[in-house]
Amino acid sequence: MNNFNDSVNEAAEYSAKISGTGEINGGNYNDITINGSGNVRNADYNSINISGSGSATDKNGNTVKIHGHGHVEKGENGSIRISGSGSAAGGTYNTVKISGTGMITGDIRCNDFSASGTCKASGNIKSDKMSISGTADIQGTVNASDFKVNGTASIRKNMTCKNANISGSIDIKESLNAQIININGSSKIGGDCSAERFESFGSFEIGGLLNADDINIHLYMHKSQSREIGGERINVTVGRHRFGVLQAISALGIYNPKLETDLIEGNEIVLENTTSKVVRGNNITIGKDCSIGLVEYTGSLKKSPDAVVTEERKI
Amino acid sequence: MNNDDIISKKDLLELTDISYGQLYRWKRKGLIPEEWFIRKSTFTGQETFFPKAQVLARIEKIKNMKEDISLDELADVFSPAVDSVSLAANELVKRNIVIPGLLEQYQEFRHNNEPLDFNDILALYILNKLIDSGKISLDEGRLMIEVLNEGMIKFNSEPCELLLMRKLGVFSCLLISPPCKLYPDKGIRIIEKISIPTAIEELKVKLV
Numbered sequence: 001m002n003n004f005n006d007s008v009n010e011a012a013e014y015s016a017k018i019s020g021t022g023e024i025n026g027g028n029y030n031d032i033t034i035n036g037s038g039n040v041r042n043a044d045y046n047s048i049n050i051s052g053s054g055s056a057t058d059k060n061g062n063t064v065k066i067h068g069h070g071h072v073e074k075g076e077n078g079s080i081r082i083s084g085s086g087s088a089a090g091g092t093y094n095t096v097k098i099s100g101t102g103m104i105t106g107d108i109r110c111n112d113f114s115a116s117g118t119c120k121a122s123g124n125i126k127s128d129k130m131s132i133s134g135t136a137d138i139q140g141t142v143n144a145s146d147f148k149v150n151g152t153a154s155i156r157k158n159m160t161c162k163n164a165n166i167s168g169s170i171d172i173k174e175s176l177n178a179q180i181i182n183i184n185g186s187s188k189i190g191g192d193c194s195a196e197r198f199e200s201f202g203s204f205e206i207g208g209l210l211n212a213d214d215i216n217i218h219l220y221m222h223k224s225q226s227r228e229i230g231g232e233r234i235n236v237t238v239g240r241h242r243f244g245v246l247q248a249i250s251a252l253g254i255y256n257p258k259l260e261t262d263l264i265e266g267n268e269i270v271l272e273n274t275t276s277k278v279v280r281g282n283n284i285t286i287g288k289d290c291s292i293g294l295v296e297y298t299g300s301l302k303k304s305p306d307a308v309v310t311e312e313r314k315i
Numbered sequence: 316m317n318n319d320d321i322i323s324k325k326d327l328l329e330l331t332d333i334s335y336g337q338l339y340r341w342k343r344k345g346l347i348p349e350e351w352f353i354r355k356s357t358f359t360g361q362e363t364f365f366p367k368a369q370v371l372a373r374i375e376k377i378k379n380m381k382e383d384i385s386l387d388e389l390a391d392v393f394s395p396a397v398d399s400v401s402l403a404a405n406e407l408v409k410r411n412i413v414i415p416g417l418l419e420q421y422q423e424f425r426h427n428n429e430p431l432d433f434n435d436i437l438a439l440y441i442l443n444k445l446i447d448s449g450k451i452s453l454d455e456g457r458l459m460i461e462v463l464n465e466g467m468i469k470f471n472s473e474p475c476e477l478l479l480m481r482k483l484g485v486f487s488c489l490l491i492s493p494p495c496k497l498y499p500d501k502g503i504r505i506i507e508k509i510s511i512p513t514a515i516e517e518l519k520v521k522l523v
Contacts, residue, residue, distance in 0.1 A: 194343045211339050211342065211343050212343075213336065213339075213340060230335060230338075230339040230342075231335075231336060231339050231340075232334070232335070232336025232337075232339070232340070233336075262360075262361065263361075265335045265339070266335050266336060266339075267334050267335055267336040277360055278359075278360065280325075280335065281335060282334065282335075293360075294359065296325075315325070315329075
């Protein structure tokens, strides 16, 4: 995949403009503007602006296609802006902003990536800030400092970030590695999930190990599960609804969200609505609606009257 | 791996007096490699075991060092990645990795003034230790460096050991990749055995 920015060209001083319908073949321009409908082939440019419908392919084969409004300016201080529907090639930019339907082909490195609408990326994304509102489908890995989803995000490889704030749903096929994870909705992580702090309001499905110092799980609606859970402080409670209708529904017992796991190990563990084969720790509280195969504790064990604990051992 | 070589997670925590929280944190930071977590089926279900000697040694080191350097820096110390560390020559002297005279000799020997990469620094560090302790001479050191550099390329960063020996006053050395058994002839005196992974760890602490 050619780096889009390889063809930033300092020599070009010319601007080209298509108003209405037109075509440009070849040439070396500083900027190209298409107002209406136009196609640019085999031309190098530093920036391109399309209003209407157009496409531009540079001498390296990188293509920009826009139906609506689009702007691409190459270079580390440059940007990609698509409003409407379109696609652009990857590269290094300052900002990438997609509203509508946008597709990025190739790896992207930028400071600020924001997509509202539908966004698809065929490569890896590395961005300082990343904000998705709507739907995003990323085929590669995601590396971000601040990652925010308000909608649905699907990441086919693994994700590393500092802060992950997810409101809606996220599906990461491999692993998630972060400092702080806050989920309000549903999350699916194929591999391991590691963080300093993990807080979930909703439901999650983790294929591997959930490993964090502070784990706070508020169970809502559907079942949550993780193969194993390990950390320092682990708290699992049934989510308390504050709004009337939902509170009434949960009081009916229609939704009784459970956490299912094979193993929970930590220092201080407080559980509710949890089914686990083994729970090990220092001080453990087994609350209501729990079903545990074996509890091993070094400090204290508190059990609620309805908790089912098959075997308990003080070590 | 027989049962004497491995230790269960539970026994490990008890023996080393660390908590689940600490173990999981150290695993997350890469201080205890993923490969050391061995899952086996026992009659109680799935349990985790560790290679006993290695994990005990590692946990001792972590406990000793964690007050002085951060967990992230500690992770670099233990990581097998011998990566893009390149230091200016004067830094090496400042950090007590090599004595000044020796550094000059080494630069002459290399015939160039390129910045030293990690492998160069490692070779220098080991050379310095040996010369400083009087175990080998500078000439012998040159042979040692050749064997070390070429051997490590051949072994592709596998853990290996440097064996220095003398027979009838003639110096020689070997780079071996354990585990292997050796039976030298009676005329050979083994001067020194240096574990390369240990030397790398010591060096990384100095480079932090």
